[in-house]
Amino acid sequence: MPKLWDDTIEAHRQAVRDATLDATAALVVERGVTGVTMSEVAKRTGLGRATLYKYFPDVETILLAWHERQVGNHLYRLSSIRDQTGRLDAVLEAYAVICSEHPKIDLDASLHRADDVAKARRHLTDYLAQLLAEDVAAGRVRNDVPPKELAAYCVHALAAAGVAPSKAAVRRLVAVTLAGLRSPVPEQGESEAGAGSMTGSSVDDRGR
Structure with a gap:
């Protein structure tokens, strides 16, 4: 796999990861830890639930x-x-x-x-x-x-x-x-x- 393509994929993964962490932290402040769900995290980050589960298995x-x-x-x-x-x-x-x-x-x-x-x-x-x-x-x-x-x-x-x-x-x-x-x-x-x-x-x- 060409390095440019490899770097692009890694950058995308990092962007998704950062967006997920930021959205989850914001939800915790709003609702508390027990009020956070994978569905809401996916909604906040603009990801499908199936895509989110590829990165993280749970909240x-x-x-x-x-x-x-x-x-x-x-x-x-x-x-x-x-x-x-x-x-x-x-x-x-x-x-x-x-x-x-x-x-x-x-x-x-x-x-x-x-x-x-x-x-x-x-x-x-x-x-x-x-x-x-x-x-x-x-x-x-x-x-x-x-x-x-x-x-x-x-x-x-x-x-x-x-x-x-x-x-x-x-x-x-x-x-x-x-x-x-x-x-x-x-x-x-x-x-x-x-x-x-x-x-x-x-x-x-x-x-x-």
Whole structure:
């Protein structure tokens, strides 16, 4: 098969896949996970049901594929910000903004394959743990808690941005989360030489 033809088919498949994931996500926001059917997804994407079934066997599979795509997009966005700024606080602020922009879809409670959902989310936690480990080594983040636990703390804390009433509230949430990453204040008589501090956060400067 000629490469041009092969590339055209692959592009078509990707377009159908993206349209299906987008339509399903929109339906979930409107009706909830249990209110989505393959018939409605096919209608929203302009596909016949038989064609849709060639790509996905059921709604659950579509939702898992959508979630994996979301996590991948978020990781790419966060990685780009880290590369551009070199600052953990900028990455966490960006993640909070992502949470505030995208309505939370609780797949764990609705799908039978919760392990698959958790696996995709662990990619995000693992990435943040790597960044935190670098900042721990540099003395910018507390070293009395393992980086992976700190990463889980950040992910769960910043998820609250999804219900924040304003951008100012999101910024305050990020500031509180960053405060939890700083080294605890030494008790009286202890040396403060080892106490790390976060890099200056634009979040702290705004919203005051």
